[in-house]
Amino acid sequence: MDLLYNAYADTSDQEEDGGVGEYMPRRPLPAPKKPRSEAYAPPQSPAPTVPLLPQDSGRYIPNRERAVLAAAASTAPAPTHLARPSSSAGFTSPGLGRYISKRERAVLAAATAASINSVPAPPNHPPPSTAVTSPVGSISHSDLPSDILTLLKCQKKVVAGKSRTPAKLSVSLNGHSSAVNCIQWSISHGHLLASAGMDGTVNVWNVWNRNQQKARVLRYHNAAVKDVRWSSDGLSLLSCGYDCSSRLVDVETGLETQMFKEDQTVEVVRFHPDNPNLFLSGGSNGSLKLWDIRVGTVVKEYLKGLGPILDVEFSSDGENFISSSDTSKSRISENSIIIWDVTRQIPLSNQVYTEAYTCTCVRYHPSDCCFIAQSNGNYIAIISARSPFKLDKYKRYENHGVWGFPIKCNFSLDGQQIASGSSDGCIYFYNYRSSELLRKVKAFEQACIDVAFHPSIPNVIASCSWTGEVSVFG
Numbered sequence: 437m438d439l440l441y442n443a444y445a446d447t448s449d450q451e452e453d454g455g456v457g458e459y460m461p462r463r464p465l466p467a468p469k470k471p472r473s474e475a476y477a478p479p480q481s482p483a484p485t486v487p488l489l490p491q492d493s494g495r496y497i498p499n500r501e502r503a504v505l506a507a508a509a510s511t512a513p514a515p516t517h518l519a520r521p522s523s524s525a526g527f528t529s530p531g532l533g534r535y536i537s538k539r540e541r542a543v544l545a546a547a548t549a550a551s552i553n554s555v556p557a558p559p560n561h562p563p564p565s566t567a568v569t570s571p572v573g574s575i576s577h578s579d580l581p582s583d584i585l586t587l588l589k590c591q592k593k594v595v596a597g598k599s600r601t602p603a604k605l606s607v608s609l610n611g612h613s614s615a616v617n618c619i620q621w622s623i624s625h626g627h628l629l630a631s632a633g634m635d636g637t638v639n640v641w642n643v644w645n646r647n648q649q650k651a652r653v654l655r656y657h658n659a660a661v662k663d664v665r666w667s668s669d670g671l672s673l674l675s676c677g678y679d680c681s682s683r684l685v686d687v688e689t690g691l692e693t694q695m696f697k698e699d700q701t702v703e704v705v706r707f708h709p710d711n712p713n714l715f716l717s718g719g720s721n722g723s724l725k726l727w728d729i730r731v732g733t734v735v736k737e738y739l740k741g742l743g744p745i746l747d748v749e750f751s752s753d754g755e756n757f758i759s760s761s762d763t764s765k766s767r768i769s770e771n772s773i774i775i776w777d778v779t780r781q782i783p784l785s786n787q788v789y790t791e792a793y794t795c796t797c798v799r800y801h802p803s804d805c806c807f808i809a810q811s812n813g814n815y816i817a818i819i820s821a822r823s824p825f826k827l828d829k830y831k832r833y834e835n836h837g838v839w840g841f842p843i844k845c846n847f848s849l850d851g852q853q854i855a856s857g858s859s860d861g862c863i864y865f866y867n868y869r870s871s872e873l874l875r876k877v878k879a880f881e882q883a884c885i886d887v888a889f890h891p892s893i894p895n896v897i898a899s900c901s902w903t904g905e906v907s908v909f910g
Contacts, residue, residue, distance in 0.1 A: 573648035575640065575687060577627045584644045587893045588626045601853065601865040601875040602895045602909040611639050611650050612904035616885060617842065618663045619900045623891045624670030628687075629898055631906050632664035638675050640687060643898075643908055656683050656692045663704045668712045676702035682717055684729065696727055703745050710754040718745025724759055726778070738781055742771055746842075749798045749807065751821065754778065758807060760795045773798065773809060775825055785825045789817065797844040801868075802851040810845045812838050816856060816866075835873050836864040841902065844886040855897060857884035863899055863909070879907055 536544070577585060614634040622628040628651070629641040638661055640652035659678035666673060672693070676682040678701050684694040700719035708714035713729045722742035725734045743762040750757045756775055763772045773789040776782070789795060789809060795817075797810035805821045815834035820826045836843075836858035845856035853874065854866040861880040866873055880901035890896035896910030 572653060573642055573645065573651040575625070575628060575642055575651045577625070577642075579642075579646045580627055580644045581646070584627070584893075600895050601877075602897050603875060603877055604909060605907060606896070606910045607643055607649070607908040609639075609641050609643070609649055609906040609908070610904075611641075611653070612637065612906070614660075614904050615902045616900035616904055616906060617661065618844075619886050619888050619898050619906060620664060620666055621888055621891050621898065622666045622670045623668065624666075626890065626892050628670070629888075629906070629908070630664045630666060630673055631900055632661040632675055632677070633904060634660040635904070636660055636677070638664050638673060638685070639906075640673070641906065652687065652690050654685055654690065656685060656695075657681070662702065665705055665707055665715075667707060674705050674707065674715060676705045676717060680719075682715075682727070694729065694732060696732065698723075698725070701744075704748050706748050706750055706757070708754050709750050709752060716748055716750070716757060718748050718759060718761075720744045722761060724748070724776070736778075736781055738776055740771065740774065740783060740786070742774075746794060747797050747844075749800055750778075751800055752802075756784065756821075758798045758800075760798045760809065762794050773819070775821075784823065788819055788825045789827060791817075796838065796842050799846055802847055802849065804851065808833075808845060808847075808854065810838065810843055810856065812840065814838050816845055816854065831871050833864075833866040833871050835876075836860075836862070841883045842885060843883070846887050846889060848889045849891065849894070855887045855889065857887050857899065859883045861901065863887055863897070877909060879909070880905055 577588065580588070609629075609631075612631065612633040612635055616631050616633045618632045620630050622630070627643055627645075629643050631639045631641065633639070636655060636657050636659055638652075638654040638657075639650060640654070641649055642651040643649060645651075654673070654675075657675065657677045657679050661675050661677040663677075664673055664675040671687060673685045673687055674682060675685070680698050680701055682696040682698070682702050682705050683692055684696075685692050696717070698717070698719060700721035700723060702717050702719045704718045706716045708716070708726075714735075715727050715729065716724065717727060718724050722740075722745060724738035724742075724745060726736040726738075727733070728735045738759075742759070745759060745761050747760045748757055755778055757778060759774050759776060761772060761774075770787045770790050772794055774786045775784040775788065777784055789811075791811070791813065793811045793813040795809040795811050798807055800807045800821065807819055807821055809817045809819060811817055814837050815832045818828045818831050818833075820828070833854055833856070836856050837860055839859045841857075841859050843857045843859065845854060847854060847868070852868050854868055856864045856866070858864055861878065861882055861884050863877045863879050863884055864873060865875045865877070879899050880903065883902040884899050885902055886900050888898045890898070890910070893910070896908065898906065898908045900906045
């Protein structure tokens with residue numbers, strides 16, 4: 437054995453020394469290192485005993501692993517603070533400065549994931565609404581004067597031929613910061629008046645309330661409001677405007693219940709006289725749409741390539757409606773006023789008003805078979821509501837001025853008078869039969885835009901101005 441050892445030793449030594457023939461004694465080989473197991477860890481002070489965690493109750497966990505698990509769960513570091521485990525044998529955990537085995541890393545990662553998942557998610561709050569409703573007053577009639585309350589309860593009707601023109605200012609209502617486009621009395625709650633303004637608000641007024649006349653300020657529209665209408669039960673308001681939408685609001689709570697979005701500025705809305713679930717809208721693209729509130733969609737559409745819709749009005753039976761549109765772009769004056777069949781969606785006549793003016797307002801007579809149209813020619817025309825819908829060329833109501841303002845007109849409850857706003861800030865009262873001017877009442881310094889007779893109290897009329905004022909005469 438010694439001979440074999442020496443022979444092999446010489447050969448190996450010579451090879452290591454590059455073939456040098458001189459004998460060199462063999463250097464002793466270093467003792468092989470003891471392989472370190474993955475579970476090996478330098479000795480340290482014993483970790484405190486930690487109770488077994490619930491998620492690991494199904495198996496035994498040594499004290500060391502429980503200490504690591506408890507430390508990770510208590511500190512709950514964010515995921516970005518943990519280095520991603522690599523394929524190497526181990527890594528140094530931030531803040532510990534020692535080797536961590538794969539087993540400990542797996543336990544640490546599981547504990548961290550569990551602690552992150554256990555953090556409750558923030559509550560899913562709906563985005564804050566930009567709409568603001570201010571119930572600044574009461575809509576109750578409890579604070580009304582006794583004489584007004586008596587008239588409202590009695591629902592007194594005007595006797596034909598006995599009505600007189602209101603001349604005395606009764607109430608002045610201030611709340612809009614810009615022009616008021618439309619006003620309307622509530623039919624079922626006669627002490628309430630709604631107004632739509634260019635300031636983007638709809639105001640509800642408790643007109644004769646002793647303490648606070650402004651009852652609601654509705655700010656659901658994101659732009660100017662063009663029109664507002666009460667529902668037949670007096671519990672809801674439908675408004676439309678430049679934000680390309682119509683909105684239905686519960687008056688009592690002041691909350692919006694439905695929104696009807698369109699691809700056009702909505703200029704005018706009207707409830708169907710027989711079916712309160714239907715309403716008609718007309719907009720800047722010339723489109724007329726009949727909506728069903730129950731499903732929130734369009735059920736009929738009336739198309740004829742019209743200009744912007746200025747006004748619409750249902751007949752009393754709800755079978756027909758009138759539309760007035762701007763024809764300045766198309767230069768086709770025969771389409772300025774059209775009578776439509778509601779069911780068949782077809783025009784019954786489109787040569788009703790052929791003069792070279794647009795009409796800002798159309799209104800049916802309460803009982804006679806005719807309607808009036810407010811012309812930009814500074815007069816009110818009267819037209820038969822029977823086919824062939826003939827214009828009366830021998831009767832006009834003229835003395836007031838329109839001059840490009842969206843001036844509106846209206847019939848009194850008995851149909852014996854016509855009231856019209858005017859660009860000079862006055863209200864003009866005409867005799868329906870003779871077209872004679874009965875009275876001119878100065879209401880505002882600037883244009884009077886809309887007028888509305890009270891639906892039950894005789895000789896009371898509301899009006900609104902281009903400067904944002906609302907006044908009641910009677």
